[in-house]
Amino acid sequence: MEFELGIMMDPSAVAREDTAADLARQAEAGGLDLVVVRADEGGVTAGFDPWTAAVWVSGATERIQIGVSDSWTAASEGGARPEGAAVPGAAPAVADPEVPVPSVVEKARESLARLAGPRLLTRGGWVVAPDDAGRADLTNLAGDGLPVVVPVRSRDDVARLVDMVAQDGPAVGPRRTTAARALRRDGIEYDAVPRSLLGTAVEPGDRDYLAVSSNYLRGGAPGIVLRPETPDQVADALAFARSHTHLPLGVRSGGHGVSGRSTNDGGLVIDVGRIHRVEVLDETRRLVRIGPGATWKQVAAALDPYGWALGSGDYGGVGVGGLATAGGIGLLGREHGLTIDHLRAVELVLADGSQVRATRDEHPDLFWAVRGAGANFGIATAFEFEVYDVGDVGWAKLTLASTDIEKSLLRFGEVAGAAPRDTTVFLVTGRPRQGQSGIQLYAIVDSPDPQVVVERLTPFLDLGTLVQQEVYLARYKDIMGQAADVGPDGHHGQGEPVSRSAFLPAITPEYAHDTAELLHSGRVFFFELRPMGGAIADVPAEETAFTHRTPAFQVTAMGVDQADLDARWDRLAGHFDGLYLSFDTDQRSERLHDAFPPPVLGRLRDLKRRYDPANLFRDNFNIDPRGSSGATRDDERGRE
Template sequence: MTLEIIRPGDRAYGSVRHVYSATGSPAAVALPRSSVEVARALEFARAQPGPLAIRSGGHGISSISTNDGGTVIDLRRMDAVHHLGGSRLRVGPGARWGAVARAAYGWGLALTSGDSGDVGVGGLATTGGIGLLGRAQGLTIDRLRAAEMVTADGRVLRLSADEHPDLFWAVRGAGANVGIVTSFEFEAGTTPVVARAYVMFDLADPVGFLERWGATVEAAPREVSAFLYVGGGPRPFAQATIVYAGDGTDAATRALQPFVALPGVTGQRAELVPYPEVPLASGAPHTGQQAAVMHGGLATHLDRELAGRLGNLLRSPGVDMLQIRSAGGAINDTAPDATAYAHRHQNFSVTAVAGSAGAAFDAAWGPVREVLDGLYLSFESTHRPDDVHRAFPPATLERLRRIKGEWDPDDVFSQNFDVGVPTA
């Protein structure tokens, strides 16, 4: 079959040019259907002038999965989800996490991803995956048992603990630096029904609340994962999504109770739901509709110092929302050197969201950034050179650069927090 390539003027161009957070006008969008076609698309792209973009679900928040005048390799046609037996799944990079959750549920399985069912598999599962089953299951990359990847020179390789183990290490946290993943094999979990609570809070004392929220999350059993979304302005408020992924409604009630005992509860709802109801999805086509930008980082505790700085952030102009996702639990069972995602002692991901980029947002974020400990690449919109040092501690970065130097010496995959190749 010939590789499908869409260009400006083609009828389908309008449906493939943009992503969720940006508009684009690429010169060509290749839509491969197999790893062999991905290799062909890459060869084509390397011969074109202009930038390259790799796209799976098009939900990357740094908007680099489209471009102006370059080539996009769009993996949307590679979206199959297969059951390989037991709790193993094979998933295409172009699948969305909502579809993965629905398919897995049919086989009695659930796999952690994130809070959005619209997010694509490829971007999230090459970076981390901090999800609402995270403290129970680990990061999404921790559930990866094998992958298929197209390298810069067009080879199609199978990666696992025994096959190209260096690339398998790199793909779990820095995948975008080393190749294009064309299929993922995951070990899913076996809790397809979870207890989910929504709790709304009025924050009379945001700093005190954040400290107590942090302590409550850390004290919770690892079956609990909890995400908090805080709106700023003159009267800060918050909404929490809390998931208990374990057996027994009594145990779920006990685990969720400390969250509804926090101050300022204005509403709450808890129910047993099939896991596919947890990652929320709109299925909306991409028109660059979400222009929001984010700054992010990781924290071990929401202590008074950090909570105080977050309180100031919430009062700053240009900041729309703060998101605090639980990490910890099973995520921290994995050794820091076992994957290219090395942050295995932190308990929280902290993200600030603004409607648009600007000096005011950066200035408000500065004091928070100073006290954070590490960076999760998926929640940072800007690409500052020092971000790779925050994302990858020295030993991780050195190993990554060595691997990249071997597999991508021309730095073809430079778009997404480029770690660079060794110079000598």
């Protein structure tokens, strides 16, 4: 039907063999839009409070909208107040216990609003049709744009209305209520959403909206979230994006990106989380195919039965898509290199909707660019990786206390840099407290021999006083499996993350001193050093768009104020050599030049002009195709 159709019922008048909840569930299953619980003419429901009954109906259903009609509601909306009813603002009348008390009614309304959320119809109202209204009668009553409700007493009454809806054929997408549509954002053609995406698209008034609006670290309120499940649907989503270039565009896989804009305010988000299959293509070559929406926890679990692994940062809840197009500095990195170093093919949907497969031989320019700057060139729908053998490994979480963080940082640089390739240890610290700095070490030693694990880790105990330790042999899947699963309620990030990142050639005494001052300022609550070198440095710089192969460490700091952190981080710039875009939230144009040396940035701009000339993918460290390929750094700063 072209209008919303629902039922109205007095729970005390429902046929004996049925209940109000039964009729509500039947209405919902049949595609009706609204259930209104009403009081009888005296203002109550002969043993039922209408608001309490509506809560019961709400709990028995999932989608259908809920309304309540009682004497006080009617009076407060301009209807006639029954004799003896309380007057707003006056002391409640207590002579008649059946007369509704305004404050009690308002509390009931507030409680139902909290429980039912956007399903509670709080504005606009509805039109009540005669019990025996036919289709033509209902259509005429809907002329004012309000939902139409028909009083019902039995399943047969509801079935009659359901049959009317069924005559229109199955709905392509969800039937959204008036209240839900009222929450739509300006500037979005909701009725133009591609047919292939209607069934899974999420709008601000939908039940699933809170589960998809924010990501792990960032709060958001997008105007619409499209959730494609196939490459063709991704192409459809990008067609919608091309007709809405005035909106922010976010692309999401797992929703853990620090720098990425996988959510926004009032814009479009394309969420590929449903493209998450992991499959083995060639067991002899250890070749696997992974969807961008899989998490690294899921990947590790799928590879473990074969005795394989693929290094993937340090947290199993991260999605494949973002990390596999940026770099992937993980806990197996010094032995096996970056995640992107094992990529053999990637399937992309480009800005114009075309689908390509990029390898060393097919679209080699795109294959180069995707490995380090992928967010600028398309949406990946599949990755093919050549993984490697990994058995039991030593896994350690060590907590140390240091009274001299400067000395501890310097010592970490010495020990981590001298460690064998089979050992990768991440350091995390933050604000000193009461003269001491807490240091967390997260380590993998790729060896099943406990004695080797102990030998590799012992030098790191020089960083401070050991407070707590957890060291044992584990499978890589169990390490990644420590990440919490994201449930049906999704992420609940709030605000905006504030983070800076850099590559560090070495931890010198000067760097350790300056970083200690930064930490003692109290303005940084999270600080991490990730060792690089080893296999990461084995790959030639020109092999991928990720060109920073020689630094010894990648460093990240998180604070609470972007301007303040930027000012403090800028003072450390002399120690750095480039940055890792995945962990940086500074949007100044200089960051692009830190990430990509001039020849690399020039090549990326040329490719951007070829594959995304209209700059559709522009919302995260944008490589603007309008920039000059041969411009100097100062020239670029002046234009951007």
